[in-house]
Amino acid sequence: MSALLDGIYDGELSIGELLGHGNFGIGTFNALDGEMIILDGVCYQLRGDGTAEVASLEQLSPFAIATNFVPRLKLEAPDNLKRSELSQFITSHLPSENFMYAVRIRGHFHDVRVRTVSKQSKPYRPMTEATLEDEELLFQDISGIIGGFRTPVYEKGIGVPGCHVHFVDDAKSKGGHVLDFTLAQATIEVCPGTDLELRLPLTQEFSDASLAPDDLDQQIHDTEVKS
Numbered sequence: 461m462s463a464l465l466d467g468i469y470d471g472e473l474s475i476g477e478l479l480g481h482g483n484f485g486i487g488t489f490n491a492l493d494g495e496m497i498i499l500d501g502v503c504y505q506l507r508g509d510g511t512a513e514v515a516s517l518e519q520l521s522p523f524a525i526a527t528n529f530v531p532r533l534k535l536e537a538p539d540n541l542k543r544s545e546l547s548q549f550i551t552s553h554l555p556s557e558n559f560m561y562a563v564r565i566r567g568h569f570h571d572v573r574v575r576t577v578s579k580q581s582k583p584y585r586p587m588t589e590a591t592l593e594d595e596e597l598l599f600q601d602i603s604g605i606i607g608g609f610r611t612p613v614y615e616k617g618i619g620v621p622g623c624h625v626h627f628v629d630d631a632k633s634k635g636g637h638v639l640d641f642t643l644a645q646a647t648i649e650v651c652p653g654t655d656l657e658l659r660l661p662l663t664q665e666f667s668d669a670s671l672a673p674d675d676l677d678q679q680i681h682d683t684e685v686k687s
């Protein structure tokens with residue numbers, strides 16, 4: 461995540477290899493060409509205009525998180541919850557905040573507000589600048605899946621601390637990086653994680669990147685939370 465913030469938008473890991481590490485996940489593509497969501501072993505690319513399509517196995521990613529999703533906890537969400545209330549609801553059911561959790565929310569949403577990064581060209585700008593022009597899209601009265609991870613604060617810089625989730629609709633035709641949502645009815649599934657394997661790109665750009673800026677918290681907030 462720190463490398464993305466520094467404008468390192470090209471990685472070496474192919475989608476085919478990534479899928480070998482898990483059937484569920486999120487991330488982005490080389491050149492920041494859209495948001496990624498992996499569901500049931502299929503990798504979807506959510507483009508800047510909000511449209512979705514299945515990614516090819518040869519595409520590369522500079523940043524992705526994947527796991528084999530085994531739901532250990534299944535909860536019926538109280539109806540009509542907002543994002544902040546849902547976070548509290550999930551947290552109250554977790555055994556501890558010190559583990560990693562994959563989270564899948566399936567159901568119907570009153571609204572889902574997303575943004576999607578758009579393809580960058582070289583020379584790459586830092587992510588705080590690259591995401592300034594992101595278009596926000598609002599999907600209303602829509603069925604779909606929100607998938608992503610709840611990451612402990614101590615993993616800051618490797619991932620995005622807190623909840624980082626992406627959305628795709630049931631038809632797998634549109635979605636993006638979730639900024640906000642209101643549930644209608646949904647089922648929440650949680651898969652705890654206690655193993656972290658980290659793959660770093662052996663590129664010159666990554667070798668030269670600045671990965672511990674003083675304002676890391678602010679950069680993560682500006683690019684991922686945006687409110």
Ligand SMILES: [Zn+2]
Nearest residue numbers: 495625626637
């Ligand atoms: Zn995202």
